[in-house]
Amino acid sequence: MAGRIREDDIAEVREKARIDDVVSGYVTLRNAGGGSMKGLCPFHDEKSPSFHVTPARQFWHCFGCGEGGDVISFLMKIDGLSFTETVERLADKYGVTLRREDGDVRDDRPRGPQRGRLLEANKVAQVFYAEQLASTEALAGRQFLGQRGFDQAAAE
Numbered sequence: 001m002a003g004r005i006r007e008d009d010i011a012e013v014r015e016k017a018r019i020d021d022v023v024s025g026y027v028t029l030r031n032a033g034g035g036s037m038k039g040l041c042p043f044h045d046e047k048s049p050s051f052h053v054t055p056a057r058q059f060w061h062c063f064g065c066g067e068g069g070d071v072i073s074f075l076m077k078i079d080g081l082s083f084t085e086t087v088e089r090l091a092d093k094y095g096v097t098l099r100r101e102d103g104d105v106r107d108d109r110p111r112g113p114q115r116g117r118l119l120e121a122n123k124v125a126q127v128f129y130a131e132q133l134a135s136t137e138a139l140a141g142r143q144f145l146g147q148r149g150f151d152q153a154a155a156e
């Protein structure tokens with residue numbers, strides 16, 4: 001697995017991996033009103049919930065210990081994963097295809113347009129030589145092809 005994960009793919013992971021969905025796997029969340037949810041903080045010991053999740057902003061924050069962040073930092077912290085491992089795990093779970101800075105860029109940049117231009121050049125060359133073959137100067141060429149058993153269509 002070489003190459004950095006592309007920024008727009010990381011952004012897509014942040015968007016698709018619903019923070020309330022991910023956090024619910026670890027913390028029992030209750031509606032806290034105003035579009036946010038709360039539960040007992042998994043990062044410090046507490047009796048009353050001060051751990052808040054705001055799904056609309058894809059953000060979590062604990063008023064007890066001051067920790068906070070996005071869905072990626074939550075998983076990194078709670079499961080002790082690296083940033084890349086976390087992004088890969090979430091991408092897998094939420095169906096995001098990750099592209100790397102190396103490889104992908106090298107792969108799809110030259111291929112499309114250049115291949116088209118080569119095919120075009122071959123076609124133009126074929127038409128040119130077929131026209132030349134019909135000219136008076138090409139008599140020797142036509143005789144040669146005839147001796148070799150090429151009919152007109154095959155020669156063109």
Ligand code: ZN
Pocket residue numbers: 041042043044051062063064065066067
């Ligand atoms: Zn806390």
